[in-house]
Amino acid sequence: MVEPIFIRMSVLVTGGAGFIGSHVCERLLSLGEEVVCVDDLNDFYRPEVKKKNLGLLEGGKFKFIKADIRDSSATEKAFDGIDSVMHLAARGGIQPSLRNPLLYEEVNVKGTLNLLELCRKYDVDNFVFGSSSSVYGVNSKVPFSEDDRIDKPVSPYAASKIAGESLCHVYSQLYGINVSCLRFFTVYGPRGRPDMAVYKFTKLIDEGKPIQVYGDGTSGRDYTYVSDIVDGLMNAWRKKFRYEVLNLGDSNPVALNNLISLIEKAVGRKAVIEARPSQLGDVPITYADISKARKLLGYKPEVEIEEGIPKFVSWYKSL
Numbered sequence: 439m440v441e442p443i444f445i446r447m448s449v450l451v452t453g454g455a456g457f458i459g460s461h462v463c464e465r466l467l468s469l470g471e472e473v474v475c476v477d478d479l480n481d482f483y484r485p486e487v488k489k490k491n492l493g494l495l496e497g498g499k500f501k502f503i504k505a506d507i508r509d510s511s512a513t514e515k516a517f518d519g520i521d522s523v524m525h526l527a528a529r530g531g532i533q534p535s536l537r538n539p540l541l542y543e544e545v546n547v548k549g550t551l552n553l554l555e556l557c558r559k560y561d562v563d564n565f566v567f568g569s570s571s572s573v574y575g576v577n578s579k580v581p582f583s584e585d586d587r588i589d590k591p592v593s594p595y596a597a598s599k600i601a602g603e604s605l606c607h608v609y610s611q612l613y614g615i616n617v618s619c620l621r622f623f624t625v626y627g628p629r630g631r632p633d634m635a636v637y638k639f640t641k642l643i644d645e646g647k648p649i650q651v652y653g654d655g656t657s658g659r660d661y662t663y664v665s666d667i668v669d670g671l672m673n674a675w676r677k678k679f680r681y682e683v684l685n686l687g688d689s690n691p692v693a694l695n696n697l698i699s700l701i702e703k704a705v706g707r708k709a710v711i712e713a714r715p716s717q718l719g720d721v722p723i724t725y726a727d728i729s730k731a732r733k734l735l736g737y738k739p740e741v742e743i744e745e746g747i748p749k750f751v752s753w754y755k756s757l
Contacts, residue, residue, distance in 0.1 A: 447472070447519055447520065447521035447522075448471070448472040448473060448474050448501075448519050448520055448521070449466055449471050449472070449473050449474070449520070449521070449522050449523075449524060449675075450474045450475075450476065450516055450517070450520045450522070450523045450524070450562075451463050451466070451473060451474070451475050451476070451523075451524045451526060452475075452476045452477070452507055452523070452524070452525045452526055452527035452549075452553065453476075453477055453525075453526040453527030453528065453568075454473070454475030454476065454477055454495075454502075454526070455475060455477035455479060455488035455489070455491050455492050455502070456477065456488060456491070456526065456527075456631075457625070457627075457629050457630055457631050457664070458526055458568065458622070458625060458664060458667060458668070458671075459475070459477070459524075459526040459527070460488075460491035460492075460494065460495065460629055461627075461629065461664050461665070461667075461668050462524055462526065462668055462671055462672075463475055463495050463500065464494065464495060465668050465672060466672075467495065467497065467499055467500060470499070471499065472499045472500075472501075473495075473499060473500050473501070474501045474502075474503065474516050474520065475492070475495070475500065475501065475502045475503070476503050476504075476505050476507065476513060476516045476527065477492075477502070477504065477505075477527065478504060478505060478506040478507070478527075479504060480506075482529065482530075482534075482633075483631060483632050483633060484632075487629075487632070491629055503515060503516045506549075507527050507545065507549035507550075507552055507553060508544050508545060508548055508549050508552065509552075510552040510555065510556065513552060513553065513556065514556055517556050517559075517560045517562070520560065520562055521562060521563075521564065522562065522563075522564035522565070522566070522675060523553060523557060523562055523564070523565050523566065524566045524568075524671065524675060525550065525553055525565065525566065525567050525568060526568040527545070527549065528545060528546050528549075528568065528598075528599075529541060529542045529545045529546055529595070529598075530595070530631065531595060531633060532572065532593045532595050532596075532717075532719040532720065533717060533719065534595075534633075535593050535594040535595035535598070535719075536593060536594065536718060536719055539594035542594045542595055542598045543594070543598055543601075545598075546595070546598035546599065546601070546602055547598050547601045547602060547605070550567070550601075550602040550605055550606070551605050553565075554605055554606065554608075554609040554615070557609070557613075557615055558609060558613045558615065562615070563614065563615055563616050563678075564615075564616045564675065564678050565606065565609075565615050565616065565617045565618075566617075566618045566620065566671060566674050566675050567602060567603065567606050567617065567618065567619045567620065568620060568622060568671075569599045569602065569603055569619045569620060569621045569622070569683070570595070570596065570599045570621055570622055571621050571622065571623040571624070571660065571685070571687065571724045571726065572591070572593060572595055572596035572599060572721075573588045573591060573596055573599050573600050573603070573621060574586060574588060574721075574724070575588070575590045575591050575592045575596060575721065576590070576592055576721050576722070577721075580691075580723060580725040581689060581725040581726055581727035582685065582724065582725055582726055582727060583685075583727040583730075584621075584683045584684065584685060584727075584730055588600055592719050592721065593719035595719075602619075603619045603683065606619055606681070607681055610680060610681040611681070614680075616678040616679055616680055616681075617679070617680070617681045617682075618674035618675070618677070618679050618682050618684065619681075619682070619683045619684070620670060620671060620674055620683075620684050620685075620686050621683065621684065621685050621686065621687075621726075622662065622667055622686055622687075623659075623660035623661075623662050623685065623686065623687030623688065623724055623726045624659040624660055624661045624662060624687075624724060625662050625663075625664055625667050626661055626662070626663065626664065626746065626750060627663050627664030627665065627746065627749070627750055627753075628664065628749075628750065628753040629664075629753075630664070630750065635659075635694075635697065636661070636697070636701070636747070636750060637750075637754070639697070639698060639701050639709070640701050640704075640705060640750065640751055640754050641754070642709075643698075643701055643702060643705050643707055643708075643709045643710075644705050644707065644754070644755075646707065646710070647710065648710040648711065648712045649698070649709050649710065649711055649712065650712045650714050651694065651698070651711050651712065651713055651714065652714045652715065652716050652717050652720065653694070653714075653715070653716040653720070655693065655694045655695035655698070656693050656694070656695065657693070657694050657716075657720070657721075657722050657723065658691035658692060658693050658694075658722070658723040658724070658725065659691060659692060659694070659697070659723075659724050660687040660688055660689065660690065660691050660692075660724045660725050660726050661688060661692055661697070661743050661746070662686065662687050662688045662726075662739060663688070663739070663740075663741035663746040663749075665740075665741060666686070666688065666737075666739040666740060666741055667686050669737065669738075670684070670686040670731060670735055670737045671686075673735040673736060673737065674735060677734070677735065679734070682734065684730055684731045684734065684735065684737075685726040685727060685728050685730065685731055686726070686728070686731060686737065687724070687725075687726025687728055687739070688726070688739045688742070688743070689725070689726050689727070689728045689739070690742070690743070691723055691724065691725045692743050697743075697747075698711075700743060700744065700747040701747055701751065704747050704748045704750075704751035704752075705751055
């Protein structure tokens with residue numbers, strides 16, 4: 439009897455050198471999975487930070503390919519032996535998208551379409567897409583539910599994520615690709631992006647420099663610790679839904695003033711605040727209804743903000 443040949447398949451993680459992506463790669467490797475990471479190491483923030491993240495992932499089952507997802511030919515080189523894709527590469531942030539909307543369309547829309555086309559070409563049937571709570575825009579109904587309308591985005595970034603979800607739906611319906619679109623709510627934690635509020639405020643407060651507070655400080659964000667996001671991502675990857683959209687948040691909005699107080703306490707220093715008017719594209723609150731994720735993924739965020747901020751600050755001080 440001829441023994442069957444077992445071909446080991448790999449998971450492709452786009453944006454795997456970044457914040458959430460590096461944590462996902464790390465989790466997959468800890469489970470014994472073979473991981474292929476695609477990242478262009480762009481200068482949205484210092485490439486050295488991403489290279490340091492990659493240094494944490496080096497090993498026999500990890501492969502890094504430097505490629506821009508806008509370049510289909512370069513990205514195609516990563517698809518040999520791939521059976522699933524965790525698509526986390528994107529240009530992030532509301533304000534930068536106002537300054538450079540064409541770049542956001544190219545990376546977040548064209549890049550996603552390139553990956554879906556490659557999945558179709560190589561018969562990859564499991565696609566997990568990192569979307570955003572920004573798709574809800576200025577939503578007067580809280581908490582935000584996956585059934586809410588998302589036809590009134592207030593930034594190019596939000597519009598690009600809506601487009602990405604729509605393309606995912608098209609490829610799921612036409613070509614039978616299993617797709618999970620996961621709407622992340624303000625993720626923070628170790629290796630966080632330097633432009634995000636938690637990291638930026640921690641750094642400035644620690645250095646005794648002023649922080650800019652836009653609006654009156656009452657705007658709320660559903661801050662979600664990165665390990666909880668990764669838990670949700672992993673469960674969606676395992677489930678292989680035909681097409682589902684799921685919120686991944688903490689479901690506990692925190693006012694900006696309260697966030698600053700928590701950082702002050704963890705850093706051990708008072709903030710110097712510069713009050714500024716509200717910014718274009720900002721929304722007053724983000725607040726996730728996570729009942730669907732609880733039901734379909736067994737999703738249960740475990741790290742509350744009172745625990746997460748000290749954990750982040752401890753990591754920051756270790757740098």
